[in-house]
Amino acid sequence: MYYDVFNGDADGIIALLQLRLAEPKASQLVTGVKRDIKLVEKLAIEKDDTLTILDISMAKNMDGLEAALESGASVFYADHHQAGDIPQHDALDAHIDLDANVCTALIIDQLLDGQFHLWAITAAYGDNLIAKADELADRQGLTSEQKEQLKELGTLINYNGYGAKVEDLHYHPADLYQALLKYESPFDAIADEGSPYYTLQQAYQQDMDKALAIDAQYRSEKLGLFELPNNAASRRISGVYGNLLANQAPDSAHAVLTENADGTYTVSLRAPLSNKQGAGDICSQFETGGGRAAAAGINALAKEHVEAFISAVENHYS
Structure with missing residues (x-):
């Protein structure tokens, strides 16, 4: 059996999109909301199965990956998140690039020699690699209007991936793909x-208008922190709202806290665009936290730990 395992955001969807446009294949699609990244361990892998795994941290999926390899499966893995120690195995074809200006769709774009390059640019816009996407678009000779169109499409695909559960989303990521x-x-x-x-x-636009009406809960030269209420609109908009804030004030970090039903917060943290490092390290200090250098998150931050989170961000970028 063929499995396509991918993150439900713009980068994961478009990475797979490029691969299957180049090589159509009937497969079982395995995905979910953007933060649902422990996907490999959910599978009942058998000998001779083939897995394509895109845009989910190898470190977070190591148990499932090692089990798949031990079962006799072949694995193609492309990603730009924390990898840990990559297993040395003949059946693993790994393409991991942790550069802060690379996303998974750009890794696939390179492997396909730019066959669907416009889709890769769209994914880069969606993953908030705006400067990189602009650079690639300029090389393609795209007009300002075309660049804005790809930026909007990438942002919208990315927006659809955010939610506590699939029911929060407008499209199941597999259906959107x-x-x-x-x-x-x-x-x-x-x-x-x-x-x-x-x-x-x-x-x-409806969800963003609601978010933009909310004032910052905390603001300093190093951090802007915004708290969104516990509803589906907040969960959907949290990530792209963080990207918008980051682009508005590129020298500051930004955190969007969305209240969960149990009183904790889901946290989306964006490193300053002028200093795209540290977000993953900061969030990893907290239970249920992780991510990459430029963008990271915490799934359940207790309210009593918000001050510690603010201090961790301030100290890191001071």
Whole structure:
């Protein structure tokens, strides 16, 4: 059996999109909300199964990966998150790049020699690698209007991945992937009035307007912290809202705290765009935290630990 295992955000969806446009394959799709990253261990792998794993931390999936390899499966793994010690195994084809200006879709783009380069640029925009995406778009000779279109599409696909559960989302990530698979170019998706682009565009604006009406809970030269209420709109907008804040004030870190049903907070942390390091290290200090250098999060931060979180961010970037 073939398994395609991928993060439910723009980077994971578009990484797989490029691969399957290049090499169509019937597979079992394994994905979920953006923070649902321990996906490999959920599978009942058998000998001769083939896994493609995209945009989820190898370190977080090591038990499942090692079990799959021991079962006799072949694994292709591409990612830009924390990897840990990569297993040395003949059946593992690993492509890991932790550069803060690389996303998984760009890794796949390189492996495919740019076959679906416009989709890779869209993913880079969606993963908030704005400067990198602009650079690649300029090399392609895209107009300012075309760049804005790809940026919006990438942002909308990424927006759809955020939520505490799949029911929070407008599309299940597997369904969104399959809906986009019929478009060889992102501009084809934008040109089709029946594509998910238009559904997500309207929903995004409604959720963003609610977030923008909320004042900062804490602000200093080093950090802006915003608290969103416990509802589906907040969970959907939290990540792309953090990206928006980061782009508005590139020399500051930004944290978006969304209240959970149990009184804890889900945290989205963005490192300063002018100093894209440290976010993963900061969040990893807290239970249920992790991520990469430029963007990271905590799934359940107790309210009594918010001050410690603020101090950790301030101290790191001081």
